[in-house]
Amino acid sequence: MPPLVVIPWPAGAGGCRTSNNCVRPQVLRAGRRVATIFMVALISVAVAAAWQRGSAHEVSSRCPHQKLAGSHALKELCTSLLAANAAAGVSPTASLFVDVGAAYASESLLAHAFGHPVLALECRKEEYDTLLRTRPPRGFAGLSNITLRHSCASDTVGLAMLYRAGDSSSLVKSAVVGGAQGEKALKERHKTERVRLETLDNITSVEALRHLGVDRVGFIKIDTQGAEEAILRGASATVVRDRPSILYEDTFTPYGPRRGGGLAAHATGTHFRCNCPSTSEHDQEPRDGKSTWGNCFCLPST
Numbered sequence: 001m002p003p004l005v006v007i008p009w010p011a012g013a014g015g016c017r018t019s020n021n022c023v024r025p026q027v028l029r030a031g032r033r034v035a036t037i038f039m040v041a042l043i044s045v046a047v048a049a050a051w052q053r054g055s056a057h058e059v060s061s062r063c064p065h066q067k068l069a070g071s072h073a074l075k076e077l078c079t080s081l082l083a084a085n086a087a088a089g090v091s092p093t094a095s096l097f098v099d100v101g102a103a104y105a106s107e108s109l110l111a112h113a114f115g116h117p118v119l120a121l122e123c124r125k126e127e128y129d130t131l132l133r134t135r136p137p138r139g140f141a142g143l144s145n146i147t148l149r150h151s152c153a154s155d156t157v158g159l160a161m162l163y164r165a166g167d168s169s170s171l172v173k174s175a176v177v178g179g180a181q182g183e184k185a186l187k188e189r190h191k192t193e194r195v196r197l198e199t200l201d202n203i204t205s206v207e208a209l210r211h212l213g214v215d216r217v218g219f220i221k222i223d224t225q226g227a228e229e230a231i232l233r234g235a236s237a238t239v240v241r242d243r244p245s246i247l248y249e250d251t252f253t254p255y256g257p258r259r260g261g262g263l264a265a266h267a268t269g270t271h272f273r274c275n276c277p278s279t280s281e282h283d284q285e286p287r288d289g290k291s292t293w294g295n296c297f298c299l300p301s302t
Contacts, residue, residue, distance in 0.1 A: 063110070077107055077221065077247060080297045081114055084219050084245035087299055092116045095218025095244075098204065100153045100231055103167050105131055105139055107221055108146060117145045117214050119204070123152040123162050123195050123224075124169055147212060154197040154227060155234035162195045164188040165225075171195075172226035199234030206241075216241075222248035243300035250276055250296045274298040 063078035085092055097111035102120035104127075112118050120140070122128045128150040131139045140146045152162065152171060162169055163176040165184035170176050176185045185191065202208075204217050217238055222228050228248045238244070276296040 074106055074110055076295060077110055080247045088218060095216050096214045098217055098220045101223040102131060103127060109136055112146055117212060119147045121149050121151055121153055151196045151198045153200050153231045153234060155199060155230040156197055157199060158197050160195055160197050162193045164191055164193055168225050170225035170227060175226035201235055201237040204238045217244045220244050220246045246298045248296055250294050271301045272298040273301045
């Protein structure tokens with residue numbers, strides 16, 4: 001907008017010498033009032049826009065990720081990270097973020113932007129290769145402080161079958177074959193993939209953490225299409241020892257352990273406050289065998 005130029009009315013000019021080529025003072029004053037109202041309106045709009053930009057900047061600076069604005073999952077993770085870090089009272093650089101089901105890299109990159117060292121696990125060989133070789137925002141190439149493992153977390157060590165369904169692949173056959181992710185499974189050329197199983201207790205042992213240069217596990221995110229309960233069982237020692245905050249998908253968890261029940265059952269002696277979906281469809285055992293989408297965010301209670 002060009003600067004506003006104000007031309008003062010000459011002192012002592014009480015009228016016009018001729019009526020053909022000058023404007024009377026009262027007419028000019030009325031024009032100035034209109035101009036003032038117009039400028040106030042423009043300034044109000046500009047201030048409102050600036051406030052909105054400032055609010056967006058504040059959110060993006062607290063949640064440092066370039067694609068945050070368009071992703072509900074990243075907004076939810078960011079809110080959870082902010083709450084977890086505030087509750088822990090320690091620097092993110094001192095606590096490990098464990099991403100079980102790293103998939104498209106975005107959650108790990110968000111935690112990395114917060115300052116957390118990251119341990120990312122990815123089952124699918126194709127996704128693991130992409131994460132390993134591709135630079136952000138689709139992978140981890142060129143980044144320090146991110147450790148990537150090609151394995152699936154569970155409650156046992158060994159080999160298992162992964163049922164492929166794109167980003168909804170699962171160790172749980174019923175979650176893919178004939179389930180809610182059946183359409184994705186049909187698009188797969190190879191329907192299954194043999195994968196390696198590990199427990200979080202093994203890969204986040206005290207010795208393993210020392211090798212990674214961190215003191216504790218501060219946050220665990222799990223998105224594995226129904227294998228969450230087995231993963232929590234295999235992480236029970238880590239959960240009791242470090243009392244990390246946990247964000248996990250509750251969608252395909254069996255009815256009984258839902259809404260934080262699975263975590264409570266496997267974290268003996270450790271208490272958590274869980275915020276989980278509370279819709280009627282999620283609270284009740286579904287009649288049609290389908291589930292509603294939702295995550296549980298659990299903070300260790302004092």
